[in-house]
Amino acid sequence: MSNSASGQRPAIEAQRVSKDFFLLENASVWDLLSGRHELPAHRALHDVTLSVPHGEIVGVLGNNGAGKSTLLRTLGGIYAPSAGLVTLHGDVSAIFELGVASNEFLSGREYALRTFEQMSGPADDRQVYLAEVEEFAELGEHFDKPVKTYSAGMKARLFFAVATSFRKSIFLIDEVLSVGDSYFRARCWQRMRDFKRRGVSGILATHDWSSVLKLCERCYVLDHGKVALSGDSYPVVRQYLGLEQDFERADVWLTDALPTSYRGRPFEELQLSFPLHADDKTVVSILVSLELTDRTVGWENVMLLDPQEAVLEKGENTVSVRIPHLPLVPGSYMLHIGVLRRTPGTGEVVTLDARTWYHGNSLSLVIEGDETPGVASLNLVGRVRRRSP
Amino acid sequence: MKHALSKVRHALTTYSAVDLRNFLNFVALSMKDRYLGSRLGLAWAIVSPLLMLSIFTFVFGFVFKSKLPGSDTSLSYVIWLIAGYGPWLFTAEGLSSSTGAFVKHSALIRNISFRQELLVFAEALTGIVPLLVAVSFLAVLLVADGRTPSLSWSIIPLILLAQYILVCGLGLILGSINVFARDVMFALPNILLVVLFASPIFYPITAFPQSVQHITAYNPIYVILESYRAPILNAEFPSLWTIGYSFACAIGVFLIGMMFFLRLRPYFDSRL
Numbered sequence: 001m002s003n004s005a006s007g008q009r010p011a012i013e014a015q016r017v018s019k020d021f022f023l024l025e026n027a028s029v030w031d032l033l034s035g036r037h038e039l040p041a042h043r044a045l046h047d048v049t050l051s052v053p054h055g056e057i058v059g060v061l062g063n064n065g066a067g068k069s070t071l072l073r074t075l076g077g078i079y080a081p082s083a084g085l086v087t088l089h090g091d092v093s094a095i096f097e098l099g100v101a102s103n104e105f106l107s108g109r110e111y112a113l114r115t116f117e118q119m120s121g122p123a124d125d126r127q128v129y130l131a132e133v134e135e136f137a138e139l140g141e142h143f144d145k146p147v148k149t150y151s152a153g154m155k156a157r158l159f160f161a162v163a164t165s166f167r168k169s170i171f172l173i174d175e176v177l178s179v180g181d182s183y184f185r186a187r188c189w190q191r192m193r194d195f196k197r198r199g200v201s202g203i204l205a206t207h208d209w210s211s212v213l214k215l216c217e218r219c220y221v222l223d224h225g226k227v228a229l230s231g232d233s234y235p236v237v238r239q240y241l242g243l244e245q246d247f248e249r250a251d252v253w254l255t256d257a258l259p260t261s262y263r264g265r266p267f268e269e270l271q272l273s274f275p276l277h278a279d280d281k282t283v284v285s286i287l288v289s290l291e292l293t294d295r296t297v298g299w300e301n302v303m304l305l306d307p308q309e310a311v312l313e314k315g316e317n318t319v320s321v322r323i324p325h326l327p328l329v330p331g332s333y334m335l336h337i338g339v340l341r342r343t344p345g346t347g348e349v350v351t352l353d354a355r356t357w358y359h360g361n362s363l364s365l366v367i368e369g370d371e372t373p374g375v376a377s378l379n380l381v382g383r384v385r386r387r388s389p
Numbered sequence: 390m391k392h393a394l395s396k397v398r399h400a401l402t403t404y405s406a407v408d409l410r411n412f413l414n415f416v417a418l419s420m421k422d423r424y425l426g427s428r429l430g431l432a433w434a435i436v437s438p439l440l441m442l443s444i445f446t447f448v449f450g451f452v453f454k455s456k457l458p459g460s461d462t463s464l465s466y467v468i469w470l471i472a473g474y475g476p477w478l479f480t481a482e483g484l485s486s487s488t489g490a491f492v493k494h495s496a497l498i499r500n501i502s503f504r505q506e507l508l509v510f511a512e513a514l515t516g517i518v519p520l521l522v523a524v525s526f527l528a529v530l531l532v533a534d535g536r537t538p539s540l541s542w543s544i545i546p547l548i549l550l551a552q553y554i555l556v557c558g559l560g561l562i563l564g565s566i567n568v569f570a571r572d573v574m575f576a577l578p579n580i581l582l583v584v585l586f587a588s589p590i591f592y593p594i595t596a597f598p599q600s601v602q603h604i605t606a607y608n609p610i611y612v613i614l615e616s617y618r619a620p621i622l623n624a625e626f627p628s629l630w631t632i633g634y635s636f637a638c639a640i641g642v643f644l645i646g647m648m649f650f651l652r653l654r655p656y657f658d659s660r661l
Contacts, residue, residue, distance in 0.1 A: 022659040029569050032656055033649070077502035079658050096500050105425035117414045118501055 009089050011170050011201030012052040012075055017084035019045040019067075019074050019225075044070040046225040047084070052201050054089075057171075057192070059212030059219030059233060060205040061240055067225040068205040072096060072172045075203065090169035090201065091121040095160070097174070104148040108139055108158050111147055115162045123167040136161040136187070157184055164191055171195060171202035189214070209237045213357075234357050243358050250352040251279040252312065252339055258355070261364045262335060270326040272365075274319050274337060278312040284352060286310050287338040288321050290365060292331065303328075307340065330369035334362045397647040404504070411503050415494075415511030419486065420518070438478060438519035442471060442526045457593065465622075468530050472621040473590040473614045475523025479549070480556055480610060481581050482516035487560025488577055491568050495661040505657070506650055509564050513556045520549075527621065539624035547632065548616045554639035555609060561646030565653040568660050588614060609638035 020041040024032075031037050045067050052058045062068045073079045075086055076094040106114065112133045116126055134143055137157045139150075147155065164171070173192075192215055195202065204215055212219045213233055221229040221240045229236045257275040264270040272288070290303040310319050336356040340349050355361050424430045449455045449470060450463040457466050490508040491498065498505055567573040588611035594602055605611055613635050616627040 022656055024569065024656065024659055027569075029566050029653070032569065033652055035652075073499070078499065080655065092502075094500070103422050103425055114414075114418070118411070118497075118503075 008054050009087075010051040011054050011056075011088070011090050012050070012203065013085075013087040014048055014050045014071075014075060015085045015087075017045055017048045017050075017071075017074060017081045017086060018043060019070055019079055020082040044225050045074060045081075048222075048225070048227055050220055050227065050230075052203060054201050055196075055199040056218070057196060057200070057202045057204055057216050059216035060203055060222060061207065061209055061212055061219055061237070062205075062222035063207055066222040068207075068222055069096060069174055070225070071222065072174050072203060072205050076172050088170060091123070092170045092172060093119060093121075093163060093166045093168040094172040095163040095174060096172070105146050107146055108137065108143040108150070109134070111158065112162050120166060121168055129165050132165040133158075133161045136165065136191070153181055153184060160184075160188060160191075164195075169200060171200055172205075173202060174205045175207070209240060213237055234362075235360060238358055238360050241358070243360070250350075252282060252284055252341075253277050253353040254337065254339065254355065255316065259363070261366060263366050263368060264326050264328075266329060266367060266369050267325050267327070270323045272321045272323075272335070274321075276310075276312060276317045276319055276339065278314055278317060280314050281312065282341075283309060283311050285338075285340040285342065285349075286319055286321070287336075287340060289336045290328070291334040291336065326367070328367050330367045333365045333367065335365040336362055393648045393652065394644070396651050397644055400504075400506070400647060400651060408504050408507060412507045412511055415507055416514055419490075419512050419515055423515075434518040435522055438522045439526065442474075442523060445470060445474065446530075458595070462534075464530065464534050468527065468534060469618065469622055470591065471523055471527050471530070472618045475520055475527060476548075476552065476614050476617045477585065477588075477590055477610075478519035478523060479516035479552060480613075481585070482519055483513040483553075483556040484516075484559055484563070484581065485577060486512035486515045487556065488563040488567050489574055490560065490564050491657065491661065492571070492574070498657065498661050505654065506561060506647070509560045509650075510557055513553065513560045516556070531621075539620060541620035541624050541626045544620055544626055544632075545617065548613060548627070548635065551616075551632070551635040551639045552613050554636075554643050555613070558639065558641075558643035558646035561643070561650045565646075565650045568653065568657055584610060587611075590614065607634075609635060609642075612638070 020043050023040045023042060027037070027039055031039070048067075048071060050058075050060075050071075060068050060071060070079065072094065073096055074081050075088070076092055076096070077086070077088075078094075078096070109130065112130055113126075116124070116129050120126070120129065137143065137154075137160075139154055139158065142150065142154060147158065150158065164173075192204075196215070204211065206212065216233050218231060219233045219236050220227050221236060229239055253276070255275045255277050262270075262272055274286070276284075278284075285307040287307045288305045305321065308321070310317075312319075334357060337354065338351055338356070339353040340351055342349050355363050420431070420434070424433050427433060429436070446467050450467045454463045455466045456463060457469055460466065487509045490512040491505065493512075494508050497503075497508075563573050563577065587605065588608050589597065589605065594605055594611070597605060612631055616631050616635060619625045619627045619631075
């Protein structure tokens with residue numbers, strides 16, 4: 001029973017949690033008090049079992065009305081579950097909606113103070129908290145003006161700052177990373193990554209699958225209040241998006257001789273060779289990209305090589321990409337290849353074969369060496385050269 | 390019934406320091422928020438009842454020149470009136486605020502996990518401001534009437550406690566129902582008006598017909614008002630029976646209120 005291997009209990013645990021909302025339109029208060037009648041109910045959550053290990057942010061994906069907000073509120077203790085058990089090990093801070101309990105006449109500072117009074121835990125210090133909110137929200141002199149006078153973006157900044165400046169160990173975050181301008185979103189991301197570095201646990205509920213890929217190793221997909229899928233984010237998101245279908249084999253394909261992993265060293269030459277089969281002599285474009293998936297740094301496209309034309313002979317070919325002085329620091333990268341063909345005349349691009357995460361078959365590139373912070377990024381030109389078999 | 394009572398007991402014996410902090414926050418919040426955005430702010434809380442009391446003094450003291458039976462000055466009537474009307478303000482204000490507590494703070498309820506009955510307890514206390522204004526106003530009149538402070542006044546905090554418990558209990562009942570039938574909020578001012586005249590405040594109970602007097606004498610709101618008047622007007626302690634009856638009613642109503650609340654609370658999610 002006990003999780004003795006890690007010696008640590010999960011930060012959040014939900015065991016077969018269900019939540020019913022009663023449809024009270026036709027019920028009188030007397031019906032509720034007497035409890036004599038069976039009340040019609042809508043089951044918003046159905047037997048949801050979920051666990052969030054310490055130090056991990058788990059994604060909850062789902063369309064509108066799938067039960068994400070209900071799940072978060074139930075985990076956060078706002079709703080009592082109708083059945084099942086919720087267990088939390090830690091102090092919770094939650095953002096269920098932007099602008100909690102806000103009286104629009106309060107100034108930004110007063111709003112922050114009020115939230116502090118209502119939600120702070122033992123680890124929070126009022127001055128530190130206020131300073132952090134002020135710094136993050138970047139409202140300048142408006143911080144002391146009524147919230148009523150704020151623009152939507154300013155409100156979003158204030159509310160996000162207010163909800164995330166606590167020193168709590170568990171965060172429940174609902175659909176907030178998608179508001180605001182791109183600068184604000186970048187700052188939100190920065191904060192979420194700080195959470196991860198600090199070892200905070202939490203749940204990010206969203207319908208934006210890319211947020212989940214960027215931040216969460218694991219995720220759950222809710223559909224009509226039930227857990228439809230769960231597991232590692234990449235395969236789950238792929239399934240969620242319906243990208244699971246097999247590639248129909250075209251006249252050109254990457255053969256089984258293709259390795260799943262490549263290795264390189266920083267600042268040395270890297271040569272990537274791909275075995276390709278062609279049914280007939282043809283011209284294709286090869287597209288290669290490298291992506292970094294370290295979730296405490298970000299999910300960045302670190303290198304995208306221009307599509308290179310390659311003339312293939314009938315039969316087996318080997319196409320290579322050569323990167324002189326590989327400008328990457330050690331780490332693990334995702335390697336994507338696309339074999340494309342531009343249809344003459346229409347200019348339409350057809351993918352003949354690919355190895356990418358959304359096809360569920362991405363390759364990896366491991367750069368060996370000692371850990372170095374940051375990612376080098378330099379302008380570079382890759383070249384594809386056809387080598388005859 | 391037994392099950393409901395044990396739930397109430399469990400609820401009442403599990404308050405923590407966090408709950409106390411929340412309660413104090415809600416008290417400050419309920420007082421402040423009402424006047425936010427106004428220039429005078431909290432001053433309105435004092436100005437409004439003060440104006441009302443001044444009008445009463447003028448109208449009944451100088452226009453009608455009302456007198457109590459067996460008394461020859463209008464001032465003693467005004468003192469008698471305010472000694473009842475001040476405490477009435479505590480009941481009326483507290484009841485109106487606490488009845489709307491859950492609906493008004495629905496954003497808090499939807500976003501923060503806390504003991505929601507604390508909202509009612511906090512809102513029930515908002516009547517303390519007009520009560521204090523009335524007491525200060527009364528002090529001025531008492532000095533003008535040449536009266537000296539009496540030891541019997543020390544009983545007043547105890548009476549206030551009974552009154553507060555009663556208002557909390559009624560607030561829990563009305564506030565919980567109000568979540569599902571918002572009619573309560575609209576019916577309340579009318580009910581308060583009826584109760585104001587049924588618990589005689591503007592005239593002595595002896596003005597009622599004999600048969601009605603017997604019933605009114607057991608109206609806890611009236612009994613509590615009389616417990617304020619006894620020390621203020623006659624420098625007398627209210628009878629032990631009066632105090633006992635007030636607390637019995639207050640605690641009884643409070644327990645019923647908690648049962649109402651705990652019974653209806655599981656449905657709040659579906660409605661707020």
